[in-house]
Amino acid sequence: MRKSPWATLAVLALAQFMVVLDVTIVNVALPDLQADLGFSPDNLQWVISAYTLAFGGFLLLGGRLGDVLGRRGVFTGGLALFTTASLVGGLASSQAFLIAARAVQGFGGALMSAAALSILTVTYAAGRERNIAMGIWGGLAGLGGTLGVVAGGVLVDSLGWEWVFFVNVPIGVALLALTRSTVADSRVVSDGPRSFDLAGAALGTGAVLALIYGVIRSEPLGWGSAQVIGSLVAGAALLALFVVVESRSSAPLVPLRLFRSRSLSQSTLVLGLNGGAFLAMFFLSALFLQQGKGLSALETGLQFLPMGVAAIAGALLATQLLPRFGTRPVQVGSALVAVGGLLLLAQASADGSYATELLPGFVLYGAGIMGVGVPAQISALSEIEHADAGAASGIINTGYQVGGALGLAVISSLATAAATSSLADGGSPTAALADAYERGLLLTAVLGLGILVLAAASRQLKPSAEEIAELAVAA
Incomplete structure (x- = not known):
């Protein structure tokens, strides 16, 4: 039926x-x-x-x-x-x-x-x-x-x-x-080998886990500790093995030839930085609002809500602006807006006003990250053949998720170090949390500046409304 x-x-x-x-x-x-x-x-x-x-x-x-x-x-x-x-x-x-x-x-x-x-x-x-x-x-x-x-x-x-x-x-x-x-069932009918590339999945995930674990342990143990160095070296070795396995696999998870596309490589890096910045900002802000400003979980959720609305509006606006101005100006402008939002958030204090210190930053950042993401997704697929769209989409999504985990690990560890230093100097727990939040948001803004540089150097595309719809579906 x-x-x-x-x-x-x-x-x-x-x-x-x-x-x-x-x-x-x-x-x-x-x-x-x-x-x-x-x-x-x-x-x-x-x-x-x-x-x-x-x-x-x-x-x-x-x-x-x-x-x-x-x-x-x-x-x-x-x-x-x-x-x-x-x-x-x-x-x-x-x-x-x-x-x-x-x-x-x-x-x-x-x-x-x-x-x-x-x-x-x-x-x-x-x-x-x-x-x-x-x-x-x-x-x-x-x-x-x-x-x-x-x-x-x-x-x-x-x-x-x-x-x-x-x-x-x-x-x-x-x-x-x-x-x-x-839901009807379906699958690809093929006379070739049914290969899943489990080795590639295990090596790729293991490499990222080892790298993130090394970053996290660097804060309590120090970058020179044997555990941290061993974890980072293991991560690099697993990553190298992953590349070797993918280059020899008959059905690789990640067809390495796709990285010959500058647009795909650059856009995946942009989306990875965007994911890292977003997760770090969200993680730090949730703790700051509840532990620093003493809000309940519901009050915290409501204070984040305008950022979500701004993100939806930013995506819609970017879609309208792309046919007129092209991908590079939209992405550069959006990156500037996002960095501005992060810098505003970094100035927030535990006893400051939400309306003047946090709301503008949340709104600007929400709109900015979507204005970065939409053109990046379109650029990533612009040089990819239709038959490779699924694989390229997987690379993009994976880059975003892994970039988010790595960015959160680095920024959270460095922010924690700021709180530890503040407490050691005799600061109160609230002051220590504010110091950690400020450092974390400033570091997140550095990721935003990296996005800005990559956006300024990106290939300029001026897709039609029909092309935007087609590429959005493929992504």
């Missing part, structure tokens, strides 16, 4: 909404998690990084598994893993238990998200129908990120931090029940 394409869209869009919701909803629960499970400032970031690392590390593998094994089966498996890990996360009574659950959540989310995008691509014909479907799918995902901070605040204040995980369970169970009747 033929499945209704719009029922398929409803299931897939809600699943993606849940995945993106989980990125932001957990941030407002961090102070409660830290107090209840005894997280140190260094280890707390792993609640976020474990998810983003696993998600970014297995997106490419998820797409390949769906092509070979069947997209509906991989989507269902990822959804079941995500739902089960959400239940386990809410029941966690130790740091290690929670971090492990978050990693499994990220793995499940990667399988689910990659398979969902493939299903949408084969369900809808290229053109208006697919553009509408992708617009709804992407719009719900963006809404999930915006609503996550408010929903997280409501759940934490009324029921406890456990419910930012438990909330996924009934949604996941309902979607699992509906998937078989609404």
Whole structure:
């Protein structure tokens, strides 16, 4: 029996909404998690990084598994893993238990998200129908990120931090029940070998984990410690092995020839820096608002809300400006706006006014990051053949997630060092937190300046409205 394409869209869009919701909803629960499970400032970031690392590390593998094994089966498996890990996360009574659950959540989310995008691509014909479907799918995902901070605040204040995980369970169970009747199965039919490149997935993810672990341990142990040096060397060695394996694989996760495209390489770096800046800003601001300014989780979520609205407006405005001005001016202008927002946020004090110190910075930053991201995604695919669009899209998404985890690790560690130094000099805990927040936001602004430099050196494109819609679908 033929499945209704719009029922398929409803299931897939809600699943993606849940995945993106989980990125932001957990941030407002961090102070409660830290107090209840005894997280140190260094280890707390792993609640976020474990998810983003696993998600970014297995997106490419998820797409390949769906092509070979069947997209509906991989989507269902990822959804079941995500739902089960959400239940386990809410029941966690130790740091290690929670971090492990978050990693499994990220793995499940990667399988689910990659398979969902493939299903949408084969369900809808290229053109208006697919553009509408992708617009709804992407719009719900963006809404999930915006609503996550408010929903997280409501759940934490009324029921406890456990419910930012438990909330996924009934949604996941309902979607699992509906998937078989609404989503048709499909796969790539090929006479060639059914290869998954598990070695590439393991080496790539292991390399990034080792590098991030080394960065995190540098704050308490020092950069010259054997543990830090060993972790960084291991990460570099695994990365080199990853490149060797990918260059020899008959079905690589990352076709290295794609990096001959300057636009793809440069745009992936821009999106990685953008992801690092966003996660670091969000992580530091959530702690500052609750621990520095004494706000509740719900109040914190509401103070983030204007940034989400500004991000949606920034994406819409960038889409309108691109056909007129081209990618480079839009990206440069947006990067300047984002850096300006970060510099404003860095000046905030624990007893300052939200309306004058935080709101302008949140609004500028929200609008700026989307004005950077939209042209970067379009530029990344501008030199890629249609047959390689899926692989290139996986590289872009992976770059964003891994860049987010690395950026958060570096900036959080350096911000923690500022707080430690302040306390050692006799400062109060509130003053130490303010020092950490200021240093963290200034370092985040440095990432923004890196984006600005790359944007200024990027290739200028002036796509039509139709080309923007086509490239957005491919991304």
